[in-house]
Amino acid sequence: MRKSRFTDAQIIGMIKEQEAGMATAEVCRRHGLSPATFYKLKGHVRQRGVNREMA
Numbered sequence: 001m002r003k004s005r006f007t008d009a010q011i012i013g014m015i016k017e018q019e020a021g022m023a024t025a026e027v028c029r030r031h032g033l034s035p036a037t038f039y040k041l042k043g044h045v046r047q048r049g050v051n052r053e054m055a
Contacts, residue, residue, distance in 0.1 A: 004041075006031075011041050 006014075018027050028035050
């Protein structure tokens with residue numbers, strides 16, 4: 001299995017930026033990923049139940 005470019009803490013940080021009101025497209029542009037990848041990572045974090053207080 002391929003290793004992720006982003007750590008769980010980085011992904012959680014991106015999700016928090018989006019939830020704070022930043023547009024998804026802007027978050028993706030800042031971190032260099034597509035919106036589809038962002039939502040896929042967001043789903044993986046939610047599915048694994050990673051502690052959101054980590055970041």
